[in-house]
Amino acid sequence: MNILITGAAGFIGFHVVKRFLLQKNVEITGIDNISHYYDVGLKYDRLKECGINKNLILPDHITQSSDYSDYGFQQLDLSDYHSLDKLFSKKQFDYVIHVAAQAGVRYSIENPSVYVQSNIVGFANILECCRKYKIKHLVYASSSSVYGMRNEIPYRENDNVDYPVSFYAATKKSNELMAHSYSHLYGLPTTGLRLFTVYGPWGRPDMAPMIFAKSIFEEKSIKLYNNGDMLRDFTYINDIVESIFKVVYKIPSETNNHPFYQIFNVGNSCPVNLLDFVKTLEKTIGKKAILDMQPMQPGDVKETYADISHLESFINYKPNTSLEKGISDFIAWYKEYFK
Numbered sequence: 001m002n003i004l005i006t007g008a009a010g011f012i013g014f015h016v017v018k019r020f021l022l023q024k025n026v027e028i029t030g031i032d033n034i035s036h037y038y039d040v041g042l043k044y045d046r047l048k049e050c051g052i053n054k055n056l057i058l059p060d061h062i063t064q065s066s067d068y069s070d071y072g073f074q075q076l077d078l079s080d081y082h083s084l085d086k087l088f089s090k091k092q093f094d095y096v097i098h099v100a101a102q103a104g105v106r107y108s109i110e111n112p113s114v115y116v117q118s119n120i121v122g123f124a125n126i127l128e129c130c131r132k133y134k135i136k137h138l139v140y141a142s143s144s145s146v147y148g149m150r151n152e153i154p155y156r157e158n159d160n161v162d163y164p165v166s167f168y169a170a171t172k173k174s175n176e177l178m179a180h181s182y183s184h185l186y187g188l189p190t191t192g193l194r195l196f197t198v199y200g201p202w203g204r205p206d207m208a209p210m211i212f213a214k215s216i217f218e219e220k221s222i223k224l225y226n227n228g229d230m231l232r233d234f235t236y237i238n239d240i241v242e243s244i245f246k247v248v249y250k251i252p253s254e255t256n257n258h259p260f261y262q263i264f265n266v267g268n269s270c271p272v273n274l275l276d277f278v279k280t281l282e283k284t285i286g287k288k289a290i291l292d293m294q295p296m297q298p299g300d301v302k303e304t305y306a307d308i309s310h311l312e313s314f315i316n317y318k319p320n321t322s323l324e325k326g327i328s329d330f331i332a333w334y335k336e337y338f339k
Helices: 011-020 040-049 081-091 105-110 112-132 167-186 208-217 237-248 274-285 309-315 323-338
Strands: 002-006 027-032 071-075 095-098 137-143 190-195 221-225 261-266 290-294
Touching: 002 011, 002 081, 011 027, 011 040, 011 237, 027 081, 081 112, 095 112, 095 237, 105 112, 105 167, 112 137, 112 167, 137 167, 137 237, 167 190, 167 261, 190 237, 208 221, 208 274, 208 323, 221 274, 237 261, 237 309, 261 309, 274 323
Parallel strands: 002 027, 002 095, 027 071, 095 137, 137 190, 190 261, 221 290
Antiparallel strands: none
């Protein structure tokens, strides 16, 4: 079995690679453009954990892992259709797990053009290669941000998501529409996963858990937007990855209302107030946080809350890592990695 995992040097992609490396008789290829959106040192360290030596990464070349014989990595930008097509032709993938994207709600307000290239052009190239090379199943990461400023909770997959409040969310909604058209026109099985506030070891430096932890350790103030009156459905990375793993081999049915196409929420289904999240960090770290209350920021939503009954019934699995357990594991990694 041959699997492509995009965004392999990123937070989620790295963990997906690690999970599939535990499976036997699977050849994995990871790709990532290693952008400078945040510290590339963290990205190279994730690759190193999978046996990829950054000094051996060359253009148009698959670098083989020194630790896992069935894993190879290539630095590749998804907006480069020629290189992507060449890789698909060479490897003849069975499944594609697409978690690469330009992330960040606030950054999308400042630099929307970057999101067009990565999240729209890049995704279109993935779809076209999947169609051309007859991929059995494309699983891709969408986002809870597509729900926008909704008043009704929890969020359900059949809710109206026509009014995103950030450009990042708009690109993710676009991905779902593009995938639907390819499923409908070409019979390409696609599954979109609306991920809810992922956290855990090896996380992104621009996300709240990493920002909060760093500020507490360095005794710097933490900006809490909307005066901390925000609820987030924090979901531990292992629960996200296990959901992806179980979904990949369950190909959408032709008999659904939308043939070969489906969408799932993936969240902990237990929203946490940001102030309570900070308190859990304080307790685990053993230091008090310095709070700087700020007004609501453009593009933010006040609350995220996933109804995951659809996912649970489909894969017989429910994300269930408690916040205390997740934060404990995250801080243990943080202390070790940042010394």
